[in-house]
Amino acid sequence: MIKYLLLITTVVFISCTTTRYNRQEVYLKEISRYNLNNGDTLVDIGCEIGFHDYQIAHYYPDLFFVLEDIDANNLEQIKKNNANPQFVNPMKAGYELVLGTADTIPLREATYKKILCRKTLHEFAQPGKMINEFKRILIPGGEVIIVDINPKYPGQKYHDCIQPFLNKAQIIQLFANEGFLLKSAASFTARFTDLQDGNILVFTK
Template identity: 30%
Template sequence: KIHLFDPKRAPDLEIEDRKTWQDPERILAVTEIRALFVAADLGCGTGFFTIPLSQKVKKVYGIDVQKEMLDLLSEKLQKLKIKNVELRLSTGDKIPLEEESVDLLLSVNALHEFADKQRMVREMRRVLKQVGKAVIVDFRKKNTGFGPPVSVRLSKKRAIDLFEDAGFAVLKSRELAYHYLLVLFKKNP
């Protein structure tokens, strides 16, 4: 069973106190980001992470399965005059990017939304450059008072197993207030 965030609740993604428990700057600081990087924000929603990421890298692909979210982000990018973000609609089982095309793949609060998690993790590996890193943040599998139903969340161990089975290795693993954070790299084939 999948649980997609309702686009009608998009303003909830921008609540002011979100930065107190999910600060893009602190999360992006866990991996070295270089100005020449090409990055992808998978499950970008309204751009809570896409926009800060766009200030740090050459290009960002904002990818989501919900056109309404991409439309909201597109309006925001135009208002802010941000030109280095390209939005792409995903089918949910394929990442619309070329093989080995991104240095950094970020996915925040989206892993639990993928219908075929194994396939999407393999897709992440496909689009990531050999020396690239994936940064995954998702809700811990416990009641946090908000977020998706606990029944659709993945434990950190389950998430690690999923990525390791797809040929990733864990570089960093952290517990945050309501989430876990993983930094992963591709193991040599």
């Protein structure tokens, strides 16, 4: 009986650690497509509690983050996490928290080189207006990195999202309408049942 329990424990442990490793591998594969450099500043629009930014900070410890969200509670949680000495992957190069609105980004014009909008674009009620805000705060030649889910069918929504997903063609058209050029397009395949395939699109101002 003891041998049997030990075997089960070992199998469960190996399964869990493998899943964690694979998830980290998935994040690294995605992040590598952002074309970041240590010393850069990354503006994350719709950062939530910064979970994905912590993953980025692990690989780019000298990256400065500008974290924007419309929920003040999310920003407060980021502050608490980074103040905790036990927290994994703190943003060592520093960060700035920005409370935005549904259609404006309170940042200076023509200042930033890189914007990340991860699984957030489809939530904008007026995506064209927000894309124009991206354009406003970017320097000439600056880039917007869009990561979003591919809808399995027209009108698909994710959990408690209000707006449906946008497909690749819809996203490209929205950015073209605001004068952006598509620099690169890649897709990712979900490896876990709780995830879904999607796109990584990079646009240049």
